Amino acid sequence: MIKIMLTAALVLFSVAIAIALYRIISGPSLPDRVVAMDMIVVNLISAVAIISILLETKAFLEVILILGILAFISTIALSKYVERGVIIERKRNR
Amino acid sequence: MNASEIGEFLVVLLILIGSIISVISALGIIRFPDVYTRSHAATKSATLGVLLSLTGAFIYIWLTDHFISVRLILGILFVFITAPVSGHLIIRAAYRSHVEMTEDTVEDELKPVLNDKR
Numbered sequence: 001m002i003k004i005m006l007t008a009a010l011v012l013f014s015v016a017i018a019i020a021l022y023r024i025i026s027g028p029s030l031p032d033r034v035v036a037m038d039m040i041v042v043n044l045i046s047a048v049a050i051i052s053i054l055l056e057t058k059a060f061l062e063v064i065l066i067l068g069i070l071a072f073i074s075t076i077a078l079s080k081y082v083e084r085g086v087i088i089e090r091k092r093n094r
Numbered sequence: 095m096n097a098s099e100i101g102e103f104l105v106v107l108l109i110l111i112g113s114i115i116s117v118i119s120a121l122g123i124i125r126f127p128d129v130y131t132r133s134h135a136a137t138k139s140a141t142l143g144v145l146l147s148l149t150g151a152f153i154y155i156w157l158t159d160h161f162i163s164v165r166l167i168l169g170i171l172f173v174f175i176t177a178p179v180s181g182h183l184i185i186r187a188a189y190r191s192h193v194e195m196t197e198d199t200v201e202d203e204l205k206p207v208l209n210d211k212r
Contacts, residue, residue, distance in 0.1 A: 001103070002102055002103065002106050005106045005107070005109075005110050006106060006109065008110060008113075009106075009109050009110045009112070009113035009147070010113075012110075012113035012114060012116065012117050013113050013116055013117075013147075015117055015120070016113075016116045016117050016119070016120035016140075017120075019117075019120035019121070019123065019124050020120055020123060020136075022124065023123050023124060023132075029129060029188070029193045031129050031133075031184050031185070031187060031188035031191075031193055032129050032132065034184050035123070035129065035132060035133045035136050035137075035181070035184060036123060036136070038136065038137075038177075038180055038181070038184070039119070039120070039123060039136045039140050042140045042141065042143075042144045042173070042177065043116055043140065043143075043144070045144055045148070045169070045173065046112065046113070046116070046143065046144045046147035046148060049147055049148055049150075049151040049166075050109060050147065050151070052151065053109075053151055053154055053155075056158075058155065058159070058161065058163065061163055061165040061166055061169070062165060064148070064165070064166065064169040065165055065168055065169045065172065068169055068172045068173050068176065069172065071176075071180070072172075072176040072179075072180055075180040075183065075184060076180060076183055078184070079180075079183040079184040079186070079187040080187070082184070082187040082188065082191055083186070083187035083190050083191060
């Protein structure tokens with residue numbers, strides 16, 4: 001019963017990832033695609049948590065933390081690119 | 095069915111509710127008309143879904159293995175802090191780069207503020 005419910009939750013998360021993938025392919029602007037990318041990584045985090053319950057291991061819990069940090073850094077870099085055109089700015093006086 | 099199995103069942107029910115909320119948020123990201131409403135759907139309810147499922151995983155590991163996973167607590171805190179911040183930044187960048195709103199928008203309170211500053 002527990003295994004069936006966990007598998008159903010995994011299937012629902014992959015449905016959410018597939019729908020966000022459709023938004024990445026057909027999004028009209030670049031911020032649409034970045035928002036959908038952020039949502040894919042967030043769903044991937046919870047999929048990793050469910051898989052680590054299903055396999056009865058604690059070895060995948062670092063993956064959750066690292067995926068969270070990577071999603072935050074990549075979203076901030078992409079938003080700086082959308083806003084200003086560069087990600088790392090040069091020094092102004094020289 | 096003893097007490098521990100009932101506890102595991104409730105935790106897995108929590109994870110299932112989180113996945114249903116995440117699917118609702120995905121429907122929002124596909125049905126809403128412009129990028130601002132889409133990010134409203136994506137940041138709020140996807141964050142709630144991932145928080146529910148991570149909390150479920152934490153309590154499940156606590157019940158079955160008697161192991162309090164500090165990494166999972168850190169992951170919950172980090173997602174809870176950074177997901178609204180990243181949504182705010184990308185929507186601010188979208189407004190600054192003149193992404194169109196939908197035609198149903200009746201009021202844009204940020205526009206006169208930005209025009210006064212320039």
